[in-house]
Amino acid sequence: MNIFEKMVGLDRRWVFLFLFVVVTGAYFFRNSFSVNVTTTREVRSIYDFVENLDPGSKILISFDYDPSSLAELHPMSRAILMQCFRKGVRVIGVTLSQYGAGMVEEAFRKFGSEADSLYNTHVEYGKDYCFIGYRPYPGFVILGMGENFRIFFPRDYYDTPLDDLPIMQGVRNYDDIEGVIAITSGTTADMWVIYGNARYNMPLALGVTGVMATDYYPYLGNAIFGLIGGWKGAAEYEKLIGEKDAATAGMPAQVAAHLTIVLFILIGNIGFLLSRRSKKTGN
Amino acid sequence: MNAGKLLSYIILAIVVIAFVVSIALKGFLVTVGAFLTLFIFSFLYKDNPYYKFAEHLFVGASAAYWMSMGFWKTMVPNLFGKLYPPMVAWAVPALKNNPAQPLMLIPLVLGILLLMRLSSKAGWISRWALAFIVGTTAGLNLVRYLRSDFIQQINNTVFSLYVTNASGFDLGATISNVIIFGGVICGLIYFFFSKEHKGAFGAGARTGIIVLMITFGASFGYTVMARISLLVGRMQFLFGDWLGMIR
Numbered sequence: 001m002n003i004f005e006k007m008v009g010l011d012r013r014w015v016f017l018f019l020f021v022v023v024t025g026a027y028f029f030r031n032s033f034s035v036n037v038t039t040t041r042e043v044r045s046i047y048d049f050v051e052n053l054d055p056g057s058k059i060l061i062s063f064d065y066d067p068s069s070l071a072e073l074h075p076m077s078r079a080i081l082m083q084c085f086r087k088g089v090r091v092i093g094v095t096l097s098q099y100g101a102g103m104v105e106e107a108f109r110k111f112g113s114e115a116d117s118l119y120n121t122h123v124e125y126g127k128d129y130c131f132i133g134y135r136p137y138p139g140f141v142i143l144g145m146g147e148n149f150r151i152f153f154p155r156d157y158y159d160t161p162l163d164d165l166p167i168m169q170g171v172r173n174y175d176d177i178e179g180v181i182a183i184t185s186g187t188t189a190d191m192w193v194i195y196g197n198a199r200y201n202m203p204l205a206l207g208v209t210g211v212m213a214t215d216y217y218p219y220l221g222n223a224i225f226g227l228i229g230g231w232k233g234a235a236e237y238e239k240l241i242g243e244k245d246a247a248t249a250g251m252p253a254q255v256a257a258h259l260t261i262v263l264f265i266l267i268g269n270i271g272f273l274l275s276r277r278s279k280k281t282g283n
Numbered sequence: 284m285n286a287g288k289l290l291s292y293i294i295l296a297i298v299v300i301a302f303v304v305s306i307a308l309k310g311f312l313v314t315v316g317a318f319l320t321l322f323i324f325s326f327l328y329k330d331n332p333y334y335k336f337a338e339h340l341f342v343g344a345s346a347a348y349w350m351s352m353g354f355w356k357t358m359v360p361n362l363f364g365k366l367y368p369p370m371v372a373w374a375v376p377a378l379k380n381n382p383a384q385p386l387m388l389i390p391l392v393l394g395i396l397l398l399m400r401l402s403s404k405a406g407w408i409s410r411w412a413l414a415f416i417v418g419t420t421a422g423l424n425l426v427r428y429l430r431s432d433f434i435q436q437i438n439n440t441v442f443s444l445y446v447t448n449a450s451g452f453d454l455g456a457t458i459s460n461v462i463i464f465g466g467v468i469c470g471l472i473y474f475f476f477s478k479e480h481k482g483a484f485g486a487g488a489r490t491g492i493i494v495l496m497i498t499f500g501a502s503f504g505y506t507v508m509a510r511i512s513l514l515v516g517r518m519q520f521l522f523g524d525w526l527g528m529i530r
Contacts, residue, residue, distance in 0.1 A: 013327065013328060013341055016327045020514075023511060023514055023515065023518070024518060024522075027515055027518055027519075027522075027529070028522075028529065069513075069517075071512055071515065071516020071517070072509055072512040072513060072516070074492065097346075098349055098352045098353075098356075099345070099348065099349075134352070134356060135356060135357075136352075136353065136356060136357050139420075155377060159377055161324075161377075165300050175466055193431045194424065194427035194428055194430075194431045194432070195423070195427060197431065198427040198430040198431040198435075199427060209509050210505040210507075210508040210509030210512065211502075211505060211506050211509045212507060213505045214498065214501050214502045218436060218439065219431070219435075221439055222435040222436075222438060222447070223431050223440050224437055229505060230505060230508050230509055230512060231508055231509075231511075231512045232508060246519070250511075250512065250515045253511060253515050254511055254512070254515075256506060256510075257507065257511040257514075258504070258508070261507055
């Protein structure tokens, strides 16, 4: 076996190990080099949307993901929530993922107290935000909330009647809020587009995992007014709100990983081409 | 005892000792999380009993969680709590004063019909409930999909190929629109099989392939980013929350 054949037949475990070492190294030394994150129009439009809302305005944020996507989607959830809390925009939280309720409840409490210490705010449950919990069958829940939030959510996550929450006073359906931001890791994004926007025509923006991002670009400009794709999108949002957090910290590791994979693709292809040539020439 | 068996016992002993030491130093939950992460990562080397243990634990716990959520968040409030509230008032006092809704008998019956699938003789009855589900979903989706995935998509591709702004000709937006328009047309040509892909039509189809390849490349790049995000997330947990090496 010549060197070219060895390059093509490289055991994938060496690739895993190399990638792990590179990503770990890049993460440990993330402060030694910075990645210049440029903001894109699709992310900026969500930031501008929230930024242009008056204090006291209400939006719905749907956290449709579970702990398996937490690492990827939590940074964008945090960035959006922090901007809302800083601006005084009130947030109605909901989750359409059956494994997400506990995680979202914890996120609200954690990011609320972070906002308190960072911006000297006093984020209060029921007034500045509420979490109405989880209900199954996302499509029907999205349709139901378009008629009245109380159809599927007569009570919030803590079993308080929705009518007893100050934030829900005067809020019946999507007409009474400024828009919806759905942060999702699955087909719920489709449901927000086809049941939410196409039926009720409310302003809708999506935050999605990297795997999903390219699928939702075609909706930009018609069904959705903004799109945050994966960590890069979250890092852009962190830059816009002026706070470097998990997504920004992970960008050096992302760059290192992408370069490593490009390197391995090149090695594999060069090995393939050269081994084919050497077979043709009989060497 | 052969060498392979001896090695497995040594690995098991190391895992147990490390587990106990970690519990003493870092607490139970963080330790369990860290070890389960390492067990799952061990599959990258090869399939092994530690990976199997973590995988089965995950499947079992997820199924149980899903079932209990389904019962308490769907069956109790949406069926029992509406059909006969006193039945579940002991568990969910908030439902106590709800009025009984006899119409809820319909979904109850449909649900029971669906369970008939479990019977080999009466399985055909479940088709009635399935017909209801398929009919409702198809009716709901048809109109909405037509709007979001067909009409709006066409609308998004009909735009000016010569864009101007306040300062005059906008080169960037014009190029962007031309690429979108050309990409859509060439992509459609590639999937048009009623005419042979030759000449100008063939050139359009070949350009369509290039557009598709670029799309797949972008998807692959995003997928790499997603996977690395998850890896970094686990590293933050292992090296930060568990080992305390990074802040």
